[in-house]
Amino acid sequence: MQALVYLGPQDKALQDRPRPGLVAPTDAIVKMTLTTICGTDLHILKGDVPTCTAGRILGHEGVGIIDEVGSAVTAFKVGDAVLISCVSACGKCVNCRRQMYSHCTTGGWILGNSIDGTQAEYVRIPHADMSLYPIPTGADEEALVMLSDILPTGLECGVLNGRVQPGNSVAIVGCGPIGLAALLTAKFYSPAEIIAIDLDEGRLAVAKRFGATATVNSGDGHAAEAVMKLTAQRGVDTAIEAVGVPATFELCQQIVAAGGTIANIGVHGVKVDLHLENLWDRNVTITTRLVDTVSTPMLLKTLCSHQLDPKQLITHRFKLDNILDAYETFAHAAETQALKVIIET
């Protein structure tokens, strides 16, 4: 089968690889229908994710059809249409029992990382009963691909950790796909203000279209002042960090109101300054989280009831044959205006 293979830093190729087989009785093999590329795949390609070694098939998102199931799989059978979660969860370990699937002792984010992933014609899914979801009748499959990772990430790490509430103010620092996913799901809770912050006017325009009540271009170095002015000098109740660099985390500290929350989504490569000399008495909460995908059932229901339109995030479509082009398009988002790209497998 065809598969996009990581060959080491800066190096990848579309290769011919054998179809994966069952390893454990709880595994399923899924014939992929649609997949996509994540910002994390670009991190891997930079060499920033040491758990992902050369030879790995990338990808942790997508939908497909069950092709084979292990003897202990009870929730699915061959032919079922399924959504693949980016996180594999046994459901039984100490962390799964407290709904922290991201730290499953035999799972977590392993797909396209420590085991082969979804940018291929077939993929092996461990802990299939807990890690796949039946596709609701009539659901749009492209929209569903957004539920593999980006929407639960925005919702769990940004919106739920950030305790977004009706009438509150939210700043979204970074309007790439993940920040926009946070924005779309923040609307579940009817905040009064959603302030979108980015360096790119194109992304700010998208944020506005998605429901931001105000936008701030941080390129002039005065984003904090702009946010304080928009909030009558109170700051925001929730600051969602969706970039992953020191400067954006710094901005979050400058704009969070007393009693507010900084919800970190960004994947950080270096330490940041935490200004406890200013924040120690400000009653703030700072959260980090790797998506647990515990919100996937909720997201499926909001999708089916049209509370959510994830297809807005899709800007480009490719065949698996052309996945290298898809990577180019996705990696150069400033020029291509790419948000999420769909790969038909």
Place this chain on the structure above:
Amino acid sequence: MQALVYLGPQDKALQDRPRPGLVAPTDAIVKMTLTTICGTDLHILKGDVPTCTAGRILGHEGVGIIDEVGSAVTAFKVGDAVLISCVSACGKCVNCRRQMYSHCTTGGWILGNSIDGTQAEYVRIPHADMSLYPIPTGADEEALVMLSDILPTGLECGVLNGRVQPGNSVAIVGCGPIGLAALLTAKFYSPAEIIAIDLDEGRLAVAKRFGATATVNSGDGHAAEAVMKLTAQRGVDTAIEAVGVPATFELCQQIVAAGGTIANIGVHGVKVDLHLENLWDRNVTITTRLVDTVSTPMLLKTLCSHQLDPKQLITHRFKLDNILDAYETFAHAAETQALKVIIET
């Protein structure tokens, strides 16, 4: 009347000052019975608290007798025995309505800071109805002095923010009076492990006596390894930072378990490193808080029902005449073994 007055960095004196009078109709004048000295008073004397200027009477803790009430005070009358909260709260502003009294727009921690405090024969208490508590019949007055600040601080900033739960593990980093107050109130929630960490063996012995299940002397630079060993390499569910310097906050980051909480109590003078490169995917929560004293009614009930014995924190007693000696004793705790000192006014 006699009063302990801050005269500028490193300078203080016991002076004769006029008895304070009512300023607002919601004020009360309290004739002090007992007061104490807080670590924050030492910070002020170092010149670290710019809101506190020369000429200020220090002190924000104590019990006394109502001597005079303003026309709008409805909950107290002359002669009532009262506990003074370190935080003054109007009860009506946007922050008080969300129970964040520490950020009351006309109150907060102002006593012995921006207005004259309790280390004197009389003190003016603003927003008296919300900032004083009737002393329950038969309650021990010395024990009650511990409810002005130190116990709600340990409880709210450390234990409640740290979400201490039955069966969980807690590390208390710093076993001065405030860390010990966190330890005493952590026991309300029956954690399985309370690991006390300090440089001073004397304080670790006190922590042990107060209920710590293990102690770690951090003087050898291997405290993190010791805690990880005690927790089977999991780390602790709650790390309470009760010192306020970069090294102790660093230690908290090293020992917090995935899914755990770092609850900061310490007053920090400089920024710290936050290792988001390690923590971004660890599902941790970090909290800061200036005590709101919303837990004072709960603490009064636990005191009356003997769930709590705050007198354990009291090591020395002085008359107001000798308050300069009390400061010496308190400031040199390593030699004097002082925890809290009671000043009879």
Place this chain on the structure above:
Amino acid sequence: MQALVYLGPQDKALQDRPRPGLVAPTDAIVKMTLTTICGTDLHILKGDVPTCTAGRILGHEGVGIIDEVGSAVTAFKVGDAVLISCVSACGKCVNCRRQMYSHCTTGGWILGNSIDGTQAEYVRIPHADMSLYPIPTGADEEALVMLSDILPTGLECGVLNGRVQPGNSVAIVGCGPIGLAALLTAKFYSPAEIIAIDLDEGRLAVAKRFGATATVNSGDGHAAEAVMKLTAQRGVDTAIEAVGVPATFELCQQIVAAGGTIANIGVHGVKVDLHLENLWDRNVTITTRLVDTVSTPMLLKTLCSHQLDPKQLITHRFKLDNILDAYETFAHAAETQALKVIIET
């Protein structure tokens, strides 16, 4: 001044009464601009509310202009435009401190009940600082009248107590004004299904227009079966009782899912059957609540940010001169299709 006065069961009149004066220093006198009639006023007129005695001016909702303030009022001055809360709260008593203003020891729902109310040219508001809200610039005053009682009641007693969540299912049993207020505020939390239940097709049509995803006419005695069918035999996560009779509470018990909540809003005059023989092992929660109006600040923000359009609830408008006609119209809602009626004072 003119005032609508309760004269005993079935008896009321528009009378000339003296303008009220200040009684306590925390009082304000408000010159009414707009008021309305509540279902509770009809209960009083039936003689069902023993705390309300003959001679009482009715009404507990409205907006107006501050005409006079007591010496201890700090948040308002003469000339300020204000929203009146149906609940008066001291902010300081044991119940107010836990945000249960409805049980304020010197307040609660007293307006138009145990003290004179708002269906008059002037009204005295006790605990003015906590019981009035400044009208935001540019806000629609008619819309604001809906924030005095009906919207916080629907939100707090129905939606918040009912723990409405994104993706969940909600049944609203009874689509009078209060049920519709619950419906409007349930949408803050993006439930997947809102099933509106009533005997009146007109009200069901309104519910549909307000956002119900399905409607059930309970007139045929088969409402429970209809709801179970709509929910694939699961039942609803939240059943909001907005009528106050045994039959509707019975229906809620039939349709609540395992793990779900019955949130009672209805004012009940008689006991109901609780089928613990069926429910003891169903993990259900049943809540009751008199509105606390703690959500008023949130509602003001959602109103200003256009998350909420309360004017949809207003069907008729009258002058105070014609308030008896307004009562007729409101009391015969089946014929008049009345929801809320505005009285211009």
Place this chain on the structure above:
Amino acid sequence: MQALVYLGPQDKALQDRPRPGLVAPTDAIVKMTLTTICGTDLHILKGDVPTCTAGRILGHEGVGIIDEVGSAVTAFKVGDAVLISCVSACGKCVNCRRQMYSHCTTGGWILGNSIDGTQAEYVRIPHADMSLYPIPTGADEEALVMLSDILPTGLECGVLNGRVQPGNSVAIVGCGPIGLAALLTAKFYSPAEIIAIDLDEGRLAVAKRFGATATVNSGDGHAAEAVMKLTAQRGVDTAIEAVGVPATFELCQQIVAAGGTIANIGVHGVKVDLHLENLWDRNVTITTRLVDTVSTPMLLKTLCSHQLDPKQLITHRFKLDNILDAYETFAHAAETQALKVIIET
């Protein structure tokens, strides 16, 4: 093997039965070491549990040794010492994912109910990975038997649902084993008052020994007055119903404070009166729950850290040969003073 078999209402026998075998790959066979008898077993013997039919081996509690495991069991191996949970949980269904194991679509309380149970030499445990717990080194096995059902039931249905908090007041209505289990676990949260209520002075004496701060004998029909007097006419914050008859649920309604919670544990056979005419405006919460056993990991930790001494609940010990005597002793608790009886298998 020997097994205690239900033969129909009022009829049971110790019979010879074949050792059970594996049915599903997720099953384990456990060789029983210790078991016990539950009040629910007496309900079954009265014919009150229609899901339990003649021929069923009773029992849903105990500890033992793994004798055989199915091919999909990963957490246990032959020879492991295990605690058996009264609730079997797949961990994967919609209800397990929200931690409502009691309503597992292929589990729940089935042991000794719809499948053969633990009052035998061997038992088959479905969903073994989620329904068994490794016995901690050095743990007392008799104490552990109390963690199969009675302690998680008291904790989850009574204490957690009842939101017991430090400083609060709790009434425990019914001081049989389950009420006492609620009492023991309520102490995890340091309530100021625990009022134990029963008809039996012997049980009240036990409650006192276990930590009740006051006891009320309800035999004189004045229990409500007594509780109101003990609480200065406020009532209790939490009323735990641990009997299951209308009179005790009525008492809970009479003694719950405004803003309080009635947490039902009792198995009710008939409907009860709910006095919404009194409670509609009292801000009360009523909860029901079949134990989910989600608290078992927490209980294991509190047991190992000596926060909990469940052996206090054990009054009698028998061999499996004499289980009919054990039933007699347990069924006549008023005369025998039996709480929990241990059966050595």
